[in-house]
């Protein structure tokens with residue numbers, strides 16, 4: 453097995469780093485992540501590289517460790533929250549070693565793809581590769597044309613693709629090659645994540661982040677740093693018809709002081725209600741499921757200075 457364990461002999465030089473898959477909805481990012489991570493390893497971790505990103509999966513090899521980072525989707529910003537999320541996406545792009553843009557081979561390149569690549573091109577230093585996904589759904593001629601279109605899009609946007617790789621995650625075609633190429637683009641580095649210390653809650657963290665973003669929108673001064681959000685419980689409601697799922701989310705929003713609680717809740721609860729409904733909309737957009745959000749404001753006195761509370765709040 454290629455799974456690294458503590459104390460295992462690791463090859464020299466060892467490479468490690470971060471990559472992020474991007475692409476329009478349905479481009480095949482999740483399926484590809486799963487195919488790369490394989491079954492060898494527990495997926496996902498709550499160890500963020502920055503405070504706002506989530507590890508989606510880790511590819512453990514004898515010669516390398518590739519950490520796949522999730523970002524929220526990039527949207528045409530219509531709100532301040534949207535802008536903030538886009539800033540977060542850009543920050544993440546600038547911090548990872550490689551961004552891989554996924555273009556499904558069974559669909560033409562469209563405005564959504566062009567938008568993402570145009571934005572990505574502004575992040576100059578990060579290495580970019582293009583992945584033509586779902587090749588099992590397209591003829592060789594179509595794949596050939598698709599690769600040319602990807603190349604042309606790169607030229608049009610000033611993007612230099614380090615690689616353009618056709619892949620089928622479902623058929624397992626070229627997945628290994630993609631892993632090798634990604635690892636080849638990583639710097640030398642240490643083992644970043646020991647095996648077995650990974651938890652399984654990426655969605656809870658993303659959801660908590662979205663609630664926090666909604667709560668931050670419009671607050672000033674020191675308050676932003678005083679807000680922390682913890683998703684206490686999250687799950688599909690039982691007894692719902694399969695085509696009408698509802699995700700129950702129970703979350704606590706922590707502030708440090710009584711006065712802050714008042715600000716967050718607002719007059720007659722108006723502000724909290726607004727935060728809740730905006731958070732709900734963005735959670736629904738991210739997870740693709742209708743959401744019932746139960747949000748409570750609590751005081752965790754001076755949590756920023758209290759290690760025990762910090763741990764509880766996920767820092």
Ligand SMILES: Nc1nc2c(ncn2[C@@H]2O[C@H](COP(=O)(O)OP(=O)(O)OP(=O)(O)O)[C@@H](O)[C@H]2O)c(=O)[nH]1
Nearest residue numbers: 476477478479480481482483484586589620621622
């Ligand atoms: N035939 C085929 N289908 C694929 C392949 N990769 C993904 N799919 C399908 O395409 C659909 C979308 O795949 P996802 O991996 O969920 O795409 P995504 O980019 O993560 O989508 P979002 O989460 O909406 O951003 C799913 O129905 C997959 O089963 C592939 O290589 N071949």
